[in-house]
Amino acid sequence: MTANRSEPTDEAKRIMAVAHRLADAARVQTLSLFRSPLLRPDNKSATGFDPVTEADRASERAMRAILATERPEDAILGEEYGVQNGRSGLTWILDPIDGTRAFMAGAPSWGVLIGVSDAQGPIYGIVDQPHLDERFEGGLGRARLISGRGTVRLRSRRGVALEQATLMTTYPEVGHPGEQAAFLRVASRARLVRYGLDCYAYALLAAGHVDLVIEAGLQPYDVAAPIAVVQAAGGVVSDWHGGPAHGGGTILAAGSPELHTEALALLKGD
Template sequence: MAPVDFEAFVDELANVSGTTILPFFRSALAAEDKSGGGNFDPVTEADRGAEAVIRQKIRAMFPSHGVMGEEYGSERLDAEFVWVLDPIDGTKSFISGMVGWGTLIGLLRNGQPCYGMMHQPFTRERFSGDGGSAKYRGPGGERTMRTRSCAGLADAVLYTTSPRLMVEADRALFSAVEEKVKLSRYGGDCYAYAMLAMGLVDLVIEANLQPYDITALIPIVEGAGGVITTWDGGPAQAGGRVVAAGDARVHAAALSLLQAG
């Protein structure tokens, strides 16, 4: 049997999900709050529709594979291959008409991230990686992505979606890193990791992530030459507190401050 071309299949998933999502972008789309009274956590018809069509494609092509998704839960997590889906990562940006969102399609093999794509259908950009390499495809063409060299925090550009998403103790640790960097910016969600892989951002620090927020991004960051772990230096695919860096020196410097608490 010929090996499965997962890259081509993920492109199909990106196509169908993008077609589902785009009619809702910058429209009078209502968002439901699924937080249960906590921090506003929106979900839209676009989120649900996109995940449903991706799951349908996966079931038809790979009925033995598992799936974990933000909107419709998990099935067959003990399978050799498990798809990890976030139909719109950055829903708050999506409902605000901003472009810092994307569809995350990740694949685990025996529990380890082996392929990931971040698709931004509005800008027609795709960022993908398999842990060994990473590439960009968009209106400007196609090219290999590599993170950039950065000697230390004083030279680093740092991104986080928002410090308000962190608990107070984590926010204090993040601030200790933020005080050391050259430039700190907020927003971006999955897009910040893609920019790190492209060599435009040096450091991304987040907390309270779910597996579907980060799994697809790990093979992209690592494939571009970056480092991505939890704040305690462990594997990042379970989510939680995550730090990604384009240069191992910046990663080590950030970890030393994040672990100070």
């Protein structure tokens, strides 16, 4: 799927304006605790380590408060506060901090994810990195990076075969053992493999710096916004079977259809 370059409709402009307000509000909450000695992470898991911080919670609360006023008919799915039903057919999918472990470590590879989906999947998304002042926006006729250095068009990299590709994933241990074996079939062929950037890897793919992102074990709030941004930039996104990825689970994002086809065949074991 490629981006629609036509002029956004009035409704699209309203959606985008609200999304930017959400990103601005989340920046205030997240930056107030990033690299702060006041940060006190909690653990959401009884069996492992699944961190959450007050910055996560405050970021989502701030975004939900805006939606309650500006888009009360829309549904919401957020990582920290769950589902709120709506009547419009649109759902705002929020990850108030994607990459909480990076946030805890003071690494600027986390991001705020704001996606908008209809019944078919994501139609618009923002991947915002507040500390770097970088906002990646895609869908509804937009594909751009807005930063303190100006605004540039997002365009994924084309003409790259797997042997020349840069591949990124968050964790070296990708999914269960079968999924890890599938990932390694692709990774062993790529020129460069890097780890640990969470949502920022998708932003780099949309900007033409990374060629592949392959992950497993994801939730809808992890992927909705990145899918919209990557597709708007000309990239291709699916699960590891070639189907839609917006429900979570596995994801394969590629800068071009040709590279996507090559990587997908290896993931499937064809």
